[in-house]
Amino acid sequence: MVLKVDVKLVVLEADEVIIRKVKDKPVSIKICDLIGCQTCEEPSSSLSSLFMTPPNIVIRYISRGQHYKWTAETVEVIGSKENCEALKNEINNKLGQEKERPKKLAVFINPIGGSQTSMSVYSKVVTPLFKAANITCDVMVSERPKHMIDLVSGFDTASVDGLVVVGGDGTLLEILNCLLTRVQKEAGLDYDQPSCKLKPLEVPIGIIPTGTGNGAATGLYGNNDVVTAVLHIIRGQTNYNNAQAVYSGRKLVSFSGGVCVAYGLFSDIIYHTDRNRWLKRARYVVVPINILLFKRQRQFTAKVTVFPKEQNTDSSDEDTDATGREESAATEGKEAEFSSNLIGVASFGVDFLSVATDSKLDFVKATQSSRKNGGFCLFINKRTSRTQFLTHFFQLMTLTRSAFEKDFLSTHSVRGYKVKVLSHDESPQANSQEAEINKLVDVDGELIEIVDEEYEVWNHMRIIKFYTCF
Structure with missing residues (x-):
């Protein structure tokens, strides 16, 4: 208009x-x-x-x-x-006089993510709006795999008001891992310990969603619309989000921007999708359908130790550590499960279980709730028929309450959990593809190797500063 x-x-x-x-x-x-x-x-x-x-x-x-x-x-x-x-x-x-508004931003662009439209979107949509808002930008474009890590590692975040990621969840994850690890090192913190209270990022981050997966942007802005994301950044209001940290072999192996940490079926899909790049964009449809409909789903037995979300957790309580629990109560409420015939263990940074209704999930309200209650959700999928699982899979697209009410699905609102894989229904040969897959966990769409098929995930509250008005 x-x-x-x-x-x-x-x-x-x-x-x-x-x-x-x-x-x-x-x-x-x-x-x-x-x-x-x-x-x-x-x-x-x-x-x-x-x-x-x-x-x-x-x-x-x-x-x-x-x-x-x-x-x-x-x-x-x-x-x-x-x-x-x-x-x-x-x-x-x-x-x-609006103090929150950014005047100078560092923009990190992944040109090959998603539909490979990041450069076009930035020049045609983002740049004119930033220019209209009198925002100047330092623009950096990744040229090869993992180049984004080099770009961020060598950048002085104090020289700008904020950072902008033009890409998807994978690009954001690379930047978060780099920045959060650097901040903990500079603070002299033992960040390999799950109980360590981590230092939050001081520099705010905005996301322009141009990737294959844009779950983080959906939680921040309510949709994947590029203009909406740019306008949130221009307005300059910020909020701190929780992050999940993945530990294995007594070390921090990755942060999660709050999208997903998964073992089993979901990591299998990511693995095979990544190895069928010749299908280009079609692989994101063809590979999952092939796995869900035709391939035999691998099963495993695992010990899953669940640490339930504490009741009445208030993120403003300074005496509570970053994982949303008192240090002295780190092991209270522990529940151990020995589960067989599993096909997947997956957690999501938003506590869907606390906000799910009979209507389609409101991601903004879910994100707002998770900032306060200190929890995230854990799903343990047991073997079931293909028909039942496919119905469940498509219900997850809307995340209504009925998607979680399944006999083959164990759901938990947690502050942390541990997974130890004990055995597989078929023992893979050493150095085989199956053996390689068994050592991988999907973190926000990126595959991370774990030690001895054992890992744990903990919530760290309010440590990522994002541009968002919600």
């Missing part, structure tokens, strides 16, 4: 801009929802000005729609150059 108004109808108040007599109803725009105000360029020819009055300045602002989708709207202002210039300066001075 583009409004065209006379400068005399635009009134700047203390905390809002009011545009009067637009269809007889004033339009009020909060200062915090303004993107920016710029002078328009002169018309390229005098001919165009004969048929219409060119605007002197343009005001861009945020409009909120359904399903958390935000759009950037435009107001074209005409009038004397003096009055328009004065209005522009007043608006931009107001925006300059």
Whole structure:
């Protein structure tokens, strides 16, 4: 929507801009929802000005729609150059007083993630909006696998107001692992110990969702819309999210940005999808369907030790450590399960079980709830028929309550858990593909090797600072 108004109808108040007599109803725009105000360029020819009055300045602002989708709207202002210039300066001075707003960002782009559209999306969608908001950017583009780690490792985060990741969950994971590990080392913390209270990131991170998996962005912004994500970053409001840390062999092997940590079926799907790149984008559909419908699902027996989420956990309690539990109570409420005929163990950073209803899950509300209650959800899948599992698999797309109410599914709201694989239904030969898969855990879509088929996952509360207004 583009409004065209006379400068005399635009009134700047203390905390809002009011545009009067637009269809007889004033339009009020909060200062915090303004993107920016710029002078328009002169018309390229005098001919165009004969048929219409060119605007002197343009005001861009945020409009909120359904399903958390935000759009950037435009107001074209005409009038004397003096009055328009004065209005522009007043608006931009107001925006300059918004302390949360970033003025300089470091942008890390993964050009080959997802549909390989990151560069195009950044130049055509992101750059114009950042320019309208008077945000300058240092842009870095990865050129090879793991190059993103090198780029982030050598970057001084204190030189910018925040970081922007143009990519998906895998790109975000690389950056989080690099930054969180660096912060703990600089603080002299023994971060290989699950009970260690970790230091939070001070630099905020925004996500432009252009990857194959964009679960982290969905939790932050309510959808995978690029414009919505950019507008959250421009607005500058931040919130701290929890992170899960994966430990194996008495070491921290990876953080999780709150998407998924999985062993068994889900890691099998990631493994085979990654090795069928010749299928390009089709592999993300073809491989899972082939595994779910035609391949024999491997089964295993495991000891799963569950540490239930504590009741009435308050993340603002400074006496509670980062894993959401008192140090003296680290082993209370422990439940051990020896489970056979398992096909998968998976946890998700959001505690779906606490917020699930009969309607489609609201990811924003689920993320907000998980920030406070100190828990995340754990699913233990036992062997069942293909029909039952496929029904369950597709129900997980909406995450309604019925998706969790299955006889073959054991569900838990936890603050941590441990997994020790004891045996497999078929013993693989050494150095075989099956033996390799048995040593891998899926963390946010990336495969991480574990030691002796044993690992543990713990929640660390409020340690990742994200750009999000929710």
